[in-house]
Amino acid sequence: MLEIRNLHAGVEDAEILHGINLAVNAGEIHAIMGPNGSGKSTLAQVLAGHEAYSVTEGEVIYEGQDLLDMDPDERAVHGVFLAFQYPVEIPGVNSAYFLRTALNALRTARDEEEVDAIDFLTLIRDKLKLVEMDEKFLKRSVNEGFSGGEKKRHEILQMAVLEPRLSILDETDSGLDIDALRVVANGVNTLHSADKATIVVTHYQRLLNNIVPDFVHVMLDGRIVQSGDKTLALELEEKGYDWIKEEHATHSV
Amino acid sequence: MTGSKKNTRHTASNHTSWIQKFESSPNGQPLRALRQRAIADFDRLGYPTTADEAWKSVNPSALIRTNFGPAPPASLADAELEPFIYPDLQTIRLVFVNGYYAPEHASDIPEGITIANLADVYDHPLVKAHLGKLAQTADLAFTALNTAFMRDGVFIHVQRNITVEAPVHILFITTASETPTISHPRNLIIADENSQLSIVETYAGIGSAAYFTNAVTEIIARDNASVNSIRLELQGTAGLHVANFQAQLGRSSRMTFHDFTLGGAFVRNDVSAYMRGEGSEATVNGFYALEGSQHVDNYTLLEHAEPHCPSHELYKGILGGSSRAIFRGKIHVHQKAQHTDAYQQNENILLSDNARVNTKPQLEIYADEVKCSHGATIGQLDENALFYLQARGIPKAEAKRILLRAFADDIIGRVTLAPVRSHLSDLIDTRLEHIDARETA
Ligand SMILES: Nc1ncnc2c1ncn2[C@@H]1O[C@H](COP(=O)(O)OP(=O)(O)O)[C@@H](O)[C@H]1O
Ligand SMILES: [Mg+2]
Numbered sequence: 001m002l003e004i005r006n007l008h009a010g011v012e013d014a015e016i017l018h019g020i021n022l023a024v025n026a027g028e029i030h031a032i033m034g035p036n037g038s039g040k041s042t043l044a045q046v047l048a049g050h051e052a053y054s055v056t057e058g059e060v061i062y063e064g065q066d067l068l069d070m071d072p073d074e075r076a077v078h079g080v081f082l083a084f085q086y087p088v089e090i091p092g093v094n095s096a097y098f099l100r101t102a103l104n105a106l107r108t109a110r111d112e113e114e115v116d117a118i119d120f121l122t123l124i125r126d127k128l129k130l131v132e133m134d135e136k137f138l139k140r141s142v143n144e145g146f147s148g149g150e151k152k153r154h155e156i157l158q159m160a161v162l163e164p165r166l167s168i169l170d171e172t173d174s175g176l177d178i179d180a181l182r183v184v185a186n187g188v189n190t191l192h193s194a195d196k197a198t199i200v201v202t203h204y205q206r207l208l209n210n211i212v213p214d215f216v217h218v219m220l221d222g223r224i225v226q227s228g229d230k231t232l233a234l235e236l237e238e239k240g241y242d243w244i245k246e247e248h249a250t251h252s253v
Numbered sequence: 254m255t256g257s258k259k260n261t262r263h264t265a266s267n268h269t270s271w272i273q274k275f276e277s278s279p280n281g282q283p284l285r286a287l288r289q290r291a292i293a294d295f296d297r298l299g300y301p302t303t304a305d306e307a308w309k310s311v312n313p314s315a316l317i318r319t320n321f322g323p324a325p326p327a328s329l330a331d332a333e334l335e336p337f338i339y340p341d342l343q344t345i346r347l348v349f350v351n352g353y354y355a356p357e358h359a360s361d362i363p364e365g366i367t368i369a370n371l372a373d374v375y376d377h378p379l380v381k382a383h384l385g386k387l388a389q390t391a392d393l394a395f396t397a398l399n400t401a402f403m404r405d406g407v408f409i410h411v412q413r414n415i416t417v418e419a420p421v422h423i424l425f426i427t428t429a430s431e432t433p434t435i436s437h438p439r440n441l442i443i444a445d446e447n448s449q450l451s452i453v454e455t456y457a458g459i460g461s462a463a464y465f466t467n468a469v470t471e472i473i474a475r476d477n478a479s480v481n482s483i484r485l486e487l488q489g490t491a492g493l494h495v496a497n498f499q500a501q502l503g504r505s506s507r508m509t510f511h512d513f514t515l516g517g518a519f520v521r522n523d524v525s526a527y528m529r530g531e532g533s534e535a536t537v538n539g540f541y542a543l544e545g546s547q548h549v550d551n552y553t554l555l556e557h558a559e560p561h562c563p564s565h566e567l568y569k570g571i572l573g574g575s576s577r578a579i580f581r582g583k584i585h586v587h588q589k590a591q592h593t594d595a596y597q598q599n600e601n602i603l604l605s606d607n608a609r610v611n612t613k614p615q616l617e618i619y620a621d622e623v624k625c626s627h628g629a630t631i632g633q634l635d636e637n638a639l640f641y642l643q644a645r646g647i648p649k650a651e652a653k654r655i656l657l658r659a660f661a662d663d664i665i666g667r668v669t670l671a672p673v674r675s676h677l678s679d680l681i682d683t684r685l686e687h688i689d690a691r692e693t694a
Binding site for chain 1: 635636637638640641642643644645646647648649651652655656658659660662663
């Protein structure tokens with residue numbers, strides 16, 4: 001479904017990603033772990049198409065197409081979704097309007113009929129249940145004044161409404177208490193299926209008790225330095241990132 | 254005028270012609286003393302130049318070099334009026350075309366309210382007592398010109414305890430012609446104790462020729478009165494618009510003013526609310542959306558003269574092309590105006606590298622128990638918000654529109670008259686689309 005080959009990307013004169021390789025197939029859940037500043041969010045943002053980052057080398061093939069050639073909205077139309085580590089506040093745009101506009105933008109681009117306000121309400125009520133959010137959120141400005149946990153649930157709500165095929169969750173578990181973590185994990189598990197792929201970027205292996213990954217990758221200084229199955233996450237939890245840093249340092253010498 | 258110090262700052266060639274025009278003016282007789290004082294003031298002041306603190310940014314004499322003359326009376330077809338009126342809203346309507354009252358477009362007037370063309374009621378005791386009292390001419394050249402030449406406009410008197418249900422809609426339409434014309438609309442509005450009134454002032458131009466509208470509106474809200482005022486400024490692309498709006502608030506009275514500037518080549522708005530009664534409350538909000546080489550100045554003054562008066566002020570602007578906006582927000586808190594609560598904010602979005610905004614609060618506070626906050630922002634459209642919307646599948650142009658609309662809705666949403674709000678909403682949508690199309694072209 002997704003193939004990242006030798007991806008180099010960065011900002012202006014600083015390269016942040018120094019050759020990422022990653023293949024993700026439908027039905028798989030991949031976890032990307034790594035210390036702060038290792039480039040996890042940069043990778044996620046590059047995949048979503050943020051203009052602040054430019055790709056200097058390599059390619060990303062998504063469902064046979066050149067992902068990097070698409071505008072951010074086209075990527076969404078093709079089923080790519082990024083749950084932001086830091087969801088953006090949009091004053092004056094209420095959540096209901098935002099969600100319906102996004103859904104209809106996808107539907108229009110796919111030559112499907114738009115959802116009217118009434119059908120949308122039925123649909124959204126169902127999705128709100130999944131993330132255990134109150135309907136009153138729909139009337140509030142997007143992310144404005146939301147608590148950290150509410151922002152993350154709101155990301156999963158968007159994912160539930162837009163039904164992407166490739167979901168990238170950037171630290172959706174950070175800053176969540178155990179209840180919210182359960183809600184988020186349950187949402188992700190419910191939305192995952194054999195024809196979909198999920199990449200969870202996380203700092204803590206705690207999430208991986210709830211969302212069980214098929215693969216775990218460790219990112220360090222803009223590279224994936226180690227990959228394995230879920231036991232790698234446990235090992236990291238036990239030994240910390242220093243272990244892998246040393247390991248990697250010796251390897252590369 | 255003898256003995257008055259001749260001012261060397263007169264740069265506009267047509268300055269003296271105003272004095273001559275005044276001498277031969279046919280409507281110079283009524284209110285003679287007021288007019289004479291005004292023209293003497295104008296003679297002394299001359300057109301403002303950039304040497305004047307209040308006109309720092311733009312040299313108005315350059316803008317008004319054209320020799321504007323009075324317009325001939327003109328009529329307006331119903332179809333031409335249609336874009337500016339509200340079919341879903343019952344209003345008390347008065348229409349002025351090229352500065353002349355057009356009674357054929359006026360609607361009936363209900364009980365409890367006196368509404369007349371100002372030129373017909375110069376002898377009214379309230380007109381004699383109040384006209385020109387708030388809008389003084391000693392320092393304001395354009396107000397002086399207006400006062401010297403004023404003729405038509407609206408006089409409104411709402412008697413005590415009367416709530417006027419239908420808003421009064423006052424339309425000043427200019428049908429621009431080849432010879433540049435000037436009009437001096439003049440309004441005096443008096444809301445007695447406990448009364449309630451809504452006013453919509455529409456200033457619009459038809460056509461693309463140059464003209465000059467120099468308007469003055471004086472509002473007196475007596476004790477516990479409530480005046481809700483909206484102004485739509487939709488001048489034509491070459492229209493010049495100078496407007497002085499001054500309100501005086503009695504004890505516990507409320508005045509809200511919403512100003513929308515969408516048209517005109519050069520617009521200068523002076524807005525002042527003089528809180529002369531304890532516990533009075535003034536809300537002054539404005540919105541401007543500019544493109545091309547439009548220049549819009551908003552100079553506001555919130556004058557707190559008595560204790561316990563809250564004031565709220567929010568101006569927002571969107572600028573494209575090489576447009577210019579200036580915001581000056583003065584808050585003057587008198588020594589006795591304890592427990593003043595004044596809030597002021599000016600926010601701007603620049604859609605183009607060549608657009609400029611100059612914003613400055615000016616606080617003069619002489620009381621010690623005062624809550625006063627102010628802030629200003631000038632920035633581009635939030636790139637991260639734009640990306641967030643795009644990442645959800647919303648195309649960039651649509652995402653931009655959503656963000657700009659949300660920015661504008663903050664002001665539009667405060668307009669309480671629903672049909673006016675939805676009209677504004679459409680006007681602003683069209684305008685934003687136009688600005689954006691020009692930016693991305
Ligand atoms: N927009 C940006 N501008 C400049 N530097 C950036 C930007 N985004 C990320 N970086 C830098 O790139 C590195 C990786 O950041 P990030 O991808 O956020 O890491 P992670 O998500 O793994 O914590 C950091 O050193 C960070 O400061
Ligand atoms: Mg990160």
